[in-house]
Amino acid sequence: MATSKKDIASNLEGFTHRRFEDGEKDWASWGDQIFVGDETHKCPTYVHKTPPCQGSCPSGEDIRGWLNIVRGIEKPTGEMDWKEYAFRRSTDANPFPSTMGRVCPAPCQDGCNRNEVDDYVGINAVEQFIGDNALESGYTFEASNTDSGKKVAIIGGGPAGLSAAYQLRRMGHAATIFDNHTELGGMMRYGIPGYRMPRDVLDGEINRIINMGVEVKTNTKVGTDISMEQLEKDFDAVLFALGAQSGRGLPIDGFDESENCISGVAFLEAFNDGRLKAVSGRVVVVGGGDTSIDVASVARRLGHIKDASEKDRPENVVLGHTAHDVVDIANMEGANVTLISRQPVENMNAAQHEIEDATREGIQIQGSLTPVSVVRDESGRATALRVAKLDYSSGKPEVIEGSEFDLEADLIVSAIGQSGTFEGMDDIANERGLIDADKHFQIPNKPGFFACGDIVRPHLLTTVIGQGSITAETIDHFFKNEALKNRPKVDVHKFNLMDKLKEVGNTPGVFKAIEDERAIDAGLRGTDGEGKSVGGFAVHNYEDRAANEIIAHEELFLGHFAKEDRKKRSEHVPTAEEVLGHFQERMDGLPEEDVVTEAKRCMSCGMCFECDNCVIYCPQDAVLRTPKDESTMGRYVYTDYTRCIGCHICADVCPTGYIKMGLGEH
Template sequence: MVTPGNETKTKPSWRRYVDGQQEWESWTDKIFAQDTSHKCPTYVNKTPPCQGSCPSGEDIRGWLAIVRQQEKPPAGVSWEEYAFQRASDANPFPALMGRVCPAPCQVGCNRNELEDFVGINAVEQFLGDTAIANGYAFAPAPALSGKRVAIIGGGPAGLAGAYQLRRLGHACTIFEANEGLGGMFRYGIPGYRVPRDTLDAEIQRILDLGEIEVRFKTKVGLDVAVSDLDQEFDAVLWTIGCQSGRGLPVPGWAGTPNCVSGVAFLKAFNEGRMKVTAERVVCVGGGDTSIDVVSVARRLGHSTKTGPGALPEAVVRDGYVAHDSALAAAAEGAHVTLTSLFTREAMTASEHEVHDATYEGVTILDGVMPLEVLLGADGRATGLKVADCRMTDGRPVQVEGTERVLPADLIVSAIGQGGDLTGLEALDNGRGFINADKLYQVPNRPGHFVAGDIVRPHLLTTAIGAAWVAADSIDAYLRHAEQRRRPKVDVHHFNLLEKLIEADLAPTPFKVQDQGDLRGTSDGSYAIHNYEDRSGAEVIGQDELFLAHFNYHPRHLRQEEVPSAEAVLGHFKERVIGLTATEAIDEAKRCMSCGMCFECDNCVIFCPQGAVYRVDKGSRTTGRYVATDYAKCIGCHICADVCPTGYIKMGLGE
């Protein structure tokens, strides 16, 4: 019998065995013969796929365990602050990233195999907002090393780099070409997605670490020479981002005044200079930037006033011109169209962002390629000629006979970004970017490091993660230490030894002169028993979990205030409404804690020999909840079979 479609969304029917395994197996003989295998349980920490999929490398499983109340904070620290500290160890912007990150962690979540991913972004936003509301600060920075690093660019990568470097003891000076810090957070994403008070609070928390100087409206390469940096600073971190948008590679684009890039369009809006847009806007893209462009255009509307000062391109192309506020008051709705080479399913923009844009009145034409910008007698664009297309070997192929013209008063290209290396030509790799090795060092330039979009345009979280690696590399360079080899799974891992120390359960010192050359122990207090940390090398897949343990648990969806097409004009309120504490806790309980014990007691309950037992309460902590009496263990592997998280492996012994 086929399960109805709606029932699969509410009552998952995961089965332990596949079709064809209908024969009942008697385990009795196997259980009492397995002692000949000499394999007993060991406890293996692996990286969960959410964390392995996170470009900034957050210990997602760790802070979800704290939110769900399973991992306990130290005395005197609330669970909210403890979870914030764990989350911000890798990413100092939880409130921002909880709102705008496209969440590759959720795509990787093993719970997708059961029903629906854990709402990681929603819980992260809750932690970030709670931290701001309660005034949580980062742990005090260590004493200064005497070294100072120049950071060129105050966007996500630059700020994350300053955060990580200051925590390593190094002072920093940020050179920022604009009047404010934040980069794409401030100038590339609308305020209704990134509230400016939230942005300012998370930036200020980094600056509050101290010894992070900021020099605004200073462009290195023009206002300051690179050679001067080498004289003044001990190292340089290039995080200049990609603030130059790519134009459409079609006839009629170049030099046409009302053809602008998506980056410039959004910067003019976010600086508060552009108050209205054109009556008919066509944006070519398909990624998150293009969605922001069309959503902003629908909110701004157009002005019926004529004259050069009312044209949106006059504001976009000139960094000093601004619209009169009276234009916004008289604005009328704009007709906005988004075209994409790819089908809607293949567009890189987040699915819910595409849905919201459509609800707000944007027309989306997918599987369409631009052919030519049509010009009027005055040299301005009057329309964009397009045609249907198919993607073949990654390239669009025109479908003959489908050509048509989309009337347009403003055409926006949001097909990618590049760096502005004016004055920095020596760093240009010939493609408008800066080369980097695996440790984010600039090749053949000792003391110069690079991170963020200027290496390869990607996600905000990618820039933040690269800045962490670059900061580690800079620290090694400044200490004249050998650059350490990065782990295969290069993220922030749970460290059992650090947890034991935090809980006052640190192993006692081992003195070979007193205890002899012992190669193994099951009871010595100087060792962490039957535990192996493979998190730096392995990501645990769903096939290692006992999925039948988990019941259906619907995801807590954040509420959104998305305006309709009729109400979108002038609507600049924040769209996402965060979870409550109760909702955040319950959402965190949906985490399956892949690769780490979450204290379910299955192994204790099902062990036929009573060999698996709970660790004494006084010695218990995360990762040390159960242990094995190897004198009783017969190697039956039932504990491993019923472990929901895949933490138990039959690996100890011959």
């Protein structure tokens, strides 16, 4: 179907059809601009940069890479299909695509340049499809064929420890995970409810790592069941990835003294263990992050038993004094749940869609409140949380005098932060109940000791997974007695053209300079008129800046992209009337057709996606497609500089910002 002028004008609304670095929008003279174009000294060069989705991803996934595979731009070699190829590219950085596609708050989507056109690319939705298909298809991970003979003890089987174990096995190092729980998973299992993170999915992704030859010792607490001295004797390196398993209480009068004041971490672990099946009638949660939302949502789903016995009080279950029997839902009522935050609601750390879902479920959310004290009865139990209102008009929170009031409560849950548990390992902790580590995740002054994950700084799952990958690299350098270099400015798993050329059998030859002018005359340092490297030595005028630069939307030609609605996953978020006992998974994955369509919305920022604009619009026929036998991702077009007049049209019409007028600059 032909595109009308009206449609084109609509697509270009808000965008200029050419880009000017000096900010001008009007041509001084069309004739001058056209006919003096051949006087410029600049010609196009091809510059690879990191897209903001990738730069925003704490795991450093090659997001643009696997989206281009899903859409069919980058194709696998051999008999591998695109689904497995996308899975392999995705899991180079993060071995949990199915998990992260469901629960990651997706900073990549916040940073997506597509937001400047219409709406972000549904990266999470595509990642979930990649992960779910991998589980259904039975894809496995392979350990290195080479055994280094080195052994690493990993304390903690959560996302950081599992990520490190995965990368270490790929490097050929042995890994043994010690965990004090019955099952591995850490906060993925014991901190996230099953309706957000289905356990069969989590188990599948964990087992895929374990099956690489990772030894596992569960129900084993380092420091008590096995000593640190024994670990040092038996292993070549020790990695602390034990997570922050102790929740912080509220630093106010009466909290520590009241038995019905507990931490959010303990609350969620008791629920995910299957011990906690009901709460008290009025629950007040203090926090503002995703953990506090999970606590409140679980409390709403559990409901409460009216006139519960002493043993059924939730604090007794959470603290391990007792356990709930199977509770008859018919005897339960919805719990009254209030979540308060020191931040205004719009500035809470929790993801916006999680806040909206919690509100729909009947949770009362109040911002700009600070806890003052716990109100207790004669027996010492908390009956209310006294709070005060905060004023942010000065730019910082200030308590409004005389604004105190009480929130009645049968259970008060603190979800304001976490720390580690160090019984038998006391000398390793800092004053904050965490572990100090340098930027390479080495523990200072303790050679062979490393730490990563929440025990260094509590953060997102994707953050600690990325830390596990970096720590594995550091351990590998330690074993090889190699000096550690500075991490890249943009520290991500990125597309590597040389690796791609090797994959497709087009690796450039090794060039050795010949002290003979005839070598230069023969063009051995350049390319011929058809874009082929003379002698097979050179990569045609390609520059990789991906380790140093993130490409901003100002460098793109946004007018190229038509506005398209994002393909959204359907969610089953219960209403306040439906939430009691609602533990079904909330998120439906996209069908394959919608996944491919959504991947095509990716603008491939900083990398050619083979749109042919530069070939079509070049007035000199100087931009040509690379011959098929040498063409591959990142090497689709070349410039014949004997024809190029430096008019910069190719750079102007390049949607992805891949073409720069840089050749000839000094």
